[in-house]
Each structure stands twice: as structure tokens, then as C-alpha cells.
Amino acid sequence: MPIDPVTLQILANHAQAAAESMAFTLFRTAHSTFVKETEDFTTGLTTPDGQTFASPRELGATWFVGLDYGPVIRAIDDYREGDVCMTNDPYSGFVCTHPPDLHLWKPIFWEGELVCFAVGHIHNTDVGGAVPASLSRALTEVHQEGIRFPPCKLVSEGRLDRRLLDIMLLNVRAPTQNWGDLKAQLASVNTGERKVHEMIRRFGIETFRQGIRDLLDLGERQARRVLASIPDGDYPFTDYLDEDAPGGLPCRLHLNLKIRGEEAVMDFTGSDPQLAASLNMPTGNNPRHILLMVGWNYALYTLDSSVLLNGGLMRPCTCIVPEGTVLNPVFPAAVGMRSMTCARLQGVIMGAFQRAVPDRLPAGPASGGPMMNVNTIDSRTGRRVMAAIDPITGGAGGSPFGDGMDGSGANNGFLKNTPVEINEAEVPIRILRYGLEPDSGGAGLHRGGLATVLEFRVQAPGTVVTARNRDRTRFRSWGVQGGKPGAPSQFWRNPDTDRAENLGNTDVVTLDPGDVIRIVCSGGSGWGPAWQRPVEAVLADLAAGKITAEAAMRDYGVVPGDAAATAAGRGARAAPPARGLDARAERDAYERVWTEANYAALTEILALLPVHWRHYAKRRIFALVEADPDRRGDGSEVRAAFAALQAEFPQIAH
Template identity: 65%
Template sequence: MRTDPVTLKVLENHAQAVAESMAFTLFRTAHSTFVKETEDFTTGLVTPSGMTFASPRDLGATWFIGLDYKGALEMIDHYEEGDICVTNDPYSGFVCSHTPDMHIWKPIFWEGEVIAFAVGHIHNTDMGGAVPASLSRANTEVHQEGIRFRPTKLVSRGVMNAQLIETMMLNVRMPEQNRGDLNAQIAAVNTGEAKMHEMIRKFGVETVKNGIEDLLDVGEARARAVISGLPDGDFRFVDYLDEDGPGGVPVRLDLTLKVRGDGVIMDFTGSDPQLKSALNMPTGGNPRHILLMVGYNYCLYTLDPSIPLNGGILRAATCIVPEGTVLNPDYPAAVGMRSLTCGRLQGVIMGAFHGAAPDRLPVGAAGGGGIVNVKTFDAASGKLSMASIDPVTGGAGGSAFGDGTDGSGANSSFLKNTPVEINEVEVPIKFRRYGLVPDSGGPGTARGGMATELEVEVFTPDTVITARNRDRTTFAAWGGSGGEPGAPSLFTRITQKGERINLGNTDVVSMGPGDVFNLTSGGGAGYGDPFARPIELVVRDVLRGSVTPEAAQSRYGVVVDREGHLDEAGTHALRQSHVTPPVTTYSYNASRRAYEAVWTDANYAALTQALTMMPVHWRHFVKREVFDRIASLPDNARKGDGSEIWEAIEAVKARVPGLLRSMQVRGAAE
């Protein structure tokens, strides 16, 4: 290491302070609610080759730690002082991950040499496209998800590219928001440049250059030290998205975590083929793409909260991601809803790491609520009004260390809620309820965090609600060590007549005057046997409204009324008669158990093998065909050993001659 430890720590703090100054600048000057309230943005500093070496710890979307800008940086021919570049194209350099994310970077020169780049992104409320807010799982190709820009210079030697901005504003629904947020981004990278110059003047350019590389080396060393504390072995975990599209079938995410000494391999073989919906994750096959590594970062940070937050920690891991899958799709697959897939993938990674360290990491977080956008009209003026009003995230999972956080926990806790008063000023709507849901946290010795409920009334025709990341209506958060799964999520439309319509995982809903929507997230899962939960904590939960008296009795073995009066004899009798079920590392809800009784590991393995032999553009079609055929089988024909899958594949080939010809052409080409 070229820098002594004391100086390096000082440099780390200075670099983080630069990144946080950028974040405060952006946070204070942004226009859209989604940036200035929800805080879906990032700022940071990256090396000349593109690796992040400094990020804020508290402000913004902290899940982009370790984002590699290399692909985008290299698409610009040359840099000059005063340049600022932008992109929002998911397939150009694989820095952006969907079109609303506008990434920006500015080279920081010192005596003619690029020392670093000031970088960051914001999530635009809208970038045009097929639906308000640009995102819906119903989209089938990236062209439907709004206007895209390859990496290009927004500012050249201090001169703004006015035509680029004009083209952008012409294609979005709320141009004043986009323009205001873009100006805030420019101010943020300018702040980063100024602060880095101060840092260089204070320490000297060679000290700063050496320190940047040493920070990454320290990050790697610390990550390897954390991994060395885990047992060697293979730890497999599987989870699902409820649907691959409207009215579709589940999407399987499959991970085998291989811990070997001070490094890990994350093998995603067995995950589903790329989809004809917007749930694909554009990673370009990068073995350390940040979308694949978020859950890894969270696990390492949980195991060692003092670990440096920079790209060096990613060097201890390598991902295997087959091409043409939902985690590595081919262009022009739609990717707008990648945040749902990424969120579930984070949980899959946490599940695998939980298998390696069940007493040190939590069980499943809630998910399923969505991020709510409203496009409506002011009843008096008739003017268009549009804003992102709230993330509805749900609680964290319990752990050996205690209960999961209620309302907003685990991997979604960086998304901040917007005060009701601000939302009702931004858009003409009325909040009827915004709070926590009793009995939604999975029972356990450590209870899962409670779900969040949002209920809103609209007042004008043609109001459109988008709730991206809707999920967890079928596959609830998983519990562990005897703890139970969390409650599933729910999305309901309530008409003026009082009719309640279950919207399932719908993410775009048209509503009329007087209509109400209720969006309830899932609940976090429980950890440990619920009947081992201290009685006084169950009584406290009842008094707080977290658990009803009925659930306290049936799920915890505690007899207590709403006033907190405990029936000690009744409680003793219930707990004495309780038979502790076999304790397993993971526990799943009834819907998942029923699904996996049909879709066994052997059946999925056969399907994965068969699809791998087919051209990418056939795989989703064949998967749907196979699912339809398996669903139509009588119970006595289900073996679960993979044989029914191969029979279904042969039936599809016979019905669709073009499939067999495509496979033959592909085989000849290989």
C-alpha cells in the first residue's frame, strides 16, 4: 500500500465528504418530489477508469455502491475541461439500468490530467414512453420506455448542448421537472469538481491519486476478511416474482452462493429466460454489475458495518450470469421494471448468505407495495399534474438480534416517504389512510416488520395510477429458524359505489372521480419459534396495535385483551401444549409450497436445460407453452422428476415446426 493508514483514513473521510456535498447540493436544488423527498438519486466519485471510490452513507439511493462507469466513460472520444456528459440508455455501456435514470459525469482535471470523475444519477418522474412515469411491466421492448440518449456531451468546454435538452423536454410529460432536476445534477457535479480541487490542493495530487487506488485495495481486503468468517460451502436459495407480465406465470431467480476461502462465486444458472415484459435486468454479462451485487453489498455491510463503501469490495466476488436470461437479457428487451427484479434478487442473495450465517443475518423483507405515481388533472384549472407520491415498502425481516423494522426496512429503507401535506400540494388527491397494518409482520421469536398501507382518493377523470414494483401477492417474504412468512401484499380499487376490486399485481390503473385505491405492502418475515417470543413483548405488541389479541392467542400462545390484561393461566396452558414444529433454515407461505409441489427442482432443471438449447427469442414463448401444458395435467400424471417437462417440450416442437428449425439452425451455427 502506497499510503500510510492514518493519511488514507483522512483521505477516505474527505472523499466521502465530497460525495455528500454533492448529494446535499442535488437534494436541496432538485424540483421533483421523487428526488427531493423520496431521494432516488446518487452522487459519487469514480477513478479515471470508472470505479466508484466514494459515496454518501446516508443521502440518496445507497444501493449503487460500487457502480462501474467504465462502459459509459469509454464511449466518449475525449474529455476536456468543462465537459459534462449524460446517458440514460440501458444498453449503452450498461451504466444506466432503465430510461428514467439519467446518469451524469464530469471529468475532474488537474494540470491537464483527469484525476477522477464526479458522477451521479437521478430518477426522472417521467421520460416519455407508453405510460405515465414510463414504467410498466406490460412494456415489451425498451423503445416503449421513453426517449434514450447514448453517452454524449451535455456540456462541451462549458457550452450547453441546447438541442439535446430541447429534444429531451419535447418528449417528456413534465418538462419543468426534468429541466429542474437536470440543473440540480449539473450543480452537484460542479460541487464535486470544486471540492476535489480543494482536496488536491490540501494533500497534493500524487497523494490523492495513490490514495484513491489504496482505498479500493482496502475495500477489497476488508471484504475478503468478512467472507473469510463464513463457512466454506455451497448455499442455494430460490425465490420468485409473482408474474412475468399481466396474467403471466412466476419468474424464478436461482442462486448458488459458493464460499471459497476469502472469495465468493454467485452462480445464477437456473434463473428464468429473458421475458417479454419489462422485468429484465440489463447487466451486459458484467460479472460484477452493480444490479447483481446490491444484495452482496448489503450482506457484507450487515456483517461489518465499518466496511469501506467503495467498488473495491466487489472484487472479492464473481457472478455467473447466462446470456439471454432475465438477469442478462439481449437488446431490445424491455428493462423498465428492473427495480422489481433487482429488489427480489437482493432478497435471493440475502437468503443464500442467511444460509451461511443464519444467526447473523435477517430473514425475508417485505416488498410488494410499489412506488406510486399519480397523473391527474386539477379540477379547477384543468392543468396536468403528475408526481411520485410515495414508496410503499413494508417491514424488514426479524433476526437473532431482534424484530424487523416496521413500515420501511431492510433493502428498501433508503426510499423516504413524502409527507402527506406535500403530496396533497403537489397533486390534487386526498389521503384517506397512511399507516401500518396489524398482524402483517411474520410471527416469530423476533417479529417481522409490519406492512405499510396507503389509501388515496382521486377527483378527476382519466387519472392514472402507476404502482411499479407491485409483487408479493403470491410469494410472501420467507421466514427462518421456525419463524413464519410475512403477510402478502394487496392492491384494491374502491369505486364510488363501494365495490372493491382486487387489482393483484396490476401496475397501471385508470381511475375516475371519487375512486379510491388502497395499496398494502407485504410484511417482513419472522425469525424463530413464535411461541418462544417473550410474553411481555407480545403484550406490548397488542397494546401498540402491531398484533391483534386474536393473533396473539393463535400465533404466539398469549391470551391478552386489547387493554393489555394478560390471562396467565390461559397463556401457560397454550404454551405448554404447543408442539414445536421441525426447525428449518427457511419457511415459506402456503402459496409457494403449493407452487413448488408442481414446479419441483427437477422440473425446473429440465426446463432450464431445454430452454438453453433454444435461440433466445424462442425461450419465453416455449416457457409459457410448457407452463400451460403442465397446468392442464391431471394430478396422477404429475411425477415432478422432470419427465413431464421433456414430454411438454416435445409436444411444443411438434405443434410449432418453426421452433425445431430454429434449433437446428442454431446448432449448425455453433
């Protein structure tokens, strides 16, 4: 029998507080900058079958709210008090989603009964593999992305498996750092156990046992309430990653969001095939896998911030994700950079919801900045340093209610910056500039959030900088309601010198002593026509250094100190607000060739091919279509290109 609503809300508060205490323990005791400063970690509590019923709101990453630990929980045959289990293998249950993410789960007992699990993950700065930080777009199979552990017991009845630990630390570049973070994780799940025991003593075992199920049911009811406020309909949305491999082709992510009363379907048919690069998202045919649902959770929470953050939010939705695609790859596809694909997918989902309720949701987030890692030698001590120094994030899109958050907003809002003093104390680099990039936010009635910029000088030869998740150098974020897209991202070696090199979407670069790196994220997009932005707001942005005088005139028609010129400039820009998205000329030019009909034909053809042929076939078809002088955009040139490919490779059909 469900417990009463008042008791349930009190229990919900206690459960969230327990998850927050776990997060605080981890945050305060971790060793790596990426955990203790950037906060790329999660904590939570799950039911005995792995359904997350409590997550923190104040600390850690927000991506894994509602993660189903059931597959890995079931992979262990027997649980005893004092056990702690772990995995970092993306293909063992599809709970871990790339090798640097180490997930732990601890069974919690009460009078001999298993009542729940304390769970969580950290992102290790490095787990070995082909490149420092273990992640690069260029990697082609999961074996290159570091050591992997299937679900196993790290601690058995309170005894640490030292042999397992030694194998782990032998295969990573910063073993002391990894061991320090792992100890923080163990402390975190122990905190969760203690807090659960406190809840049971307060509420009683029967109320606790029933209440954690009721919390999931309440999350589901809240999600259904939000869906009921959205008009029924089909809301398609598409966006692109710049490259499906280094120097490659754009990677298409497509969604048709179908709202029907209190339920929804997210159909990702039309997204690109599985890639020969590490951008694949391992979801294992799970119709509610968390990587597919992060944007769903964000959209629901944006529409109603009172919803509980638990697995119940996802129950009203079913995802359709064809196997062998970038969103549902098969082993041994590389998955290390799945975070970039997932971040872009979050924007796609928010874009589909934005079409459904355009006056309630923001424009496109930046989603184009990397996590920065440095692998170098400290010349003062001779010590090798492997460290994350900062996430280079962009702002949120402008919304119907105001400007987008500058620097770190929307789906990157949980990522925290590392102070310059800490970076310079822990890593032998000299930071020359760190702040907001002027003119990077998309113009609009409500301006898009500005991007961050980082510029630093390295000191040792052979320094390797890994800038994972580099993107948005080509396809910008999308403005809505007449708002303009944010600025593209930038990555430069030795900028403003005769040795300047544009690194584009490169994500691993080896540097010499004295080399300077400058990296700028893309910006958030604007909401509403720029000419409608109050002159006072434009002048305030100018005074704060958020825009330049040139941008004030170009984008907003505002000339400081000249009311007549401002009136003329804004009048010349006045036009009825556009209702669709604006992603500028780069996307328009691409979609004149790769129309909906051409992509539909490509999707149909590739779905019939063996998985290992799809990426190659896509690239060949693209080349043939680009060379076709008689393009019509109706799918016929795609079918003709495939026919030519079949003639060259008859075995492709088998």
C-alpha cells in the same frame, strides 16, 4: 507505493464527505418529489477509468454503490474541463439500468491532468413512453419506455447543449420538473469537482492519485476478510416474482452461492428466461454488474458495517449469468421494471448468505411494495400534474438481534416517505390513511417489520395511477429459524364498498372522480419461533396497534389478562424450531409441481433455444405439465412437454 493507513483513512473520510456534499446539493435543489423527498438518486466519485471509490452513507439510494462507469466513460473520445456527459440508455454500456435513470459524469482536472470523475444519477418521474411514469410490467420492448440518449456531452467546456435539452423536454410529460432535477444534478457534480480540488490542495496530487486506488484495494481486503469468516460451501436459494407478465406465470430467480476461502461465485443458472415483459435486468454479460451485486454489498455491510462502500467490495466475487435470461437480457427487451426484479434478487442473495451464517443475518425482507405515481389534472388550475407521491414499502425481516424495522427496512431502507401535507399540496388528491398495517409483519421470536398502507381519493376524471413494482400478492417473504412469513400485499379500488375491485398486481389503473385507492405492501418475515417471543413484547405490540388481539392469540398464544390461557396457548404451540425457510402453503403447492428436477430440465431445454422462443416455450411447457395427470417431478414431464412442442413447431430447434 501505497500510502500509510492513517492518511488513507483520513482521505477516505474526506472522499465520503465530498460524496455526501454532492448528495446534499442534489437533495436540497431538486424539483421532483421523488428526488427531494423519496431520495431516489445517487452521487459519487470514480477513478479516471470509472471505478467508484466514494459514495454517501446518509443520503440517496444505496443500490449503485460500486457502479462501474467505465463503459460510458470510454464511449466519449475526448474530455475537456467544463464537460458534463449523460446517458439514460440501458443498452449503451449497461451503466444506466432503465430509461428513467439519468446518469451524469463530469471529468475533474488538476493542472491539465484528468484525475477523477464526479458521477451520479436521478430517477426522473417520467421520460415519456407508453404510460405515465414510463414504467409498467406490461411493456414488451425498451422503445416503449421513453426517450433514450446514448452517452453524449450535455455540457461542452461549460456550454449547455440547448438542442439536446429541448429534445429531452419535448418528449416528457413534466418538462419543468425534469429540467429542475437536471439542474440539481449539474450543481451536484460541480460540488464534487470543488470538493476534489479541496482534497488535492490538502493532500497533494500524488497522495490523492495513489490514495483513490488504495481505497479500492482496502475495500477488497475488507470484503475478503468478511468472506473468510463464512464457512466454505454451496448455498443455493430460490425465490419467485408473482408473475412474469400481467396474468402470467411465476418468474423464478435462482442462485447457488459458492464460498471458497476469501472468494465467491454467484451462479444464477436456473433463473427464468428473458421475459416478454419489463422485468428484465440489463447486465450486459458483466460478471460484476451492480444490479447483480446490490444484495452482495448489503450482505457484506450487514456482516461488517465498517467496510468501505466502494467498488473494491465486489472484486472477490464473480457472477455466472447466462445470456438471454431475465438477469441478462438481450436488446430490445423491456427493462423498466428491473427494480422489482433487482429487489427480489437482493432477497435471494441475502437468503443464500443467511443459509451460510444463519445466526448472523435476518429473515426475508418485504420487497413487495410499489412506487406510486399520479398523472392527473388539477381542477383548480387546469394544470397537468405528474408526480410520485410515495413509496409503499414493507419492513425488514426479523433478525437474530431483534425485530425487523417497521415500514421501510432492509433493502428498502433508503426510500423515504413523503409527508401527507406535501403530497396534498402538490397533487390534487385527498389522503385518507397513511401508516403501518397491523398484523402484516411475520410472527416470530423477533417479529418481521410491518408494511405501510396508503389510501387516497382522486378528484379528476382520467386520473392515471401507476403502481410500479407491485408484487408479493402470491409468494410471501420467507421466515427462518421457525419464524413465519410476512403478510401478502394488497391493491384495491374502492375498498369496503359494493364497487370494490381487487387489482392484484396491476400496475397502471385509470380512475374516475371520487375513486379510492388502497394499497398495502407485504410485510417482513419473522426470525425464530413465535411462541418464544416474550409475552411482554407481544402485549407491547398489541398496545401499540402493531398486532390485533386475534393475532396475539393465533400467532403467539397470548390472551391479554389471562395468564392461564396464555400458558396453555403457548404450550400448545411449542415445537422444536425449524431450521429451513417458511414461505407457507402458496410456495409449497407450487414447488410440488415445479420441483428442482423439473426446473433443471426446463433450464437445460430453454438454454438450447433461440432467445426469442424461450418465453413462449416456457409458457407452453408450463401449460402442458399442468395438464399432465401423471406428474412425477423428476423432469420427465418437462421433456415430454417439450417433445410435444417440437412436434408442433419443428422450426423451434433452429
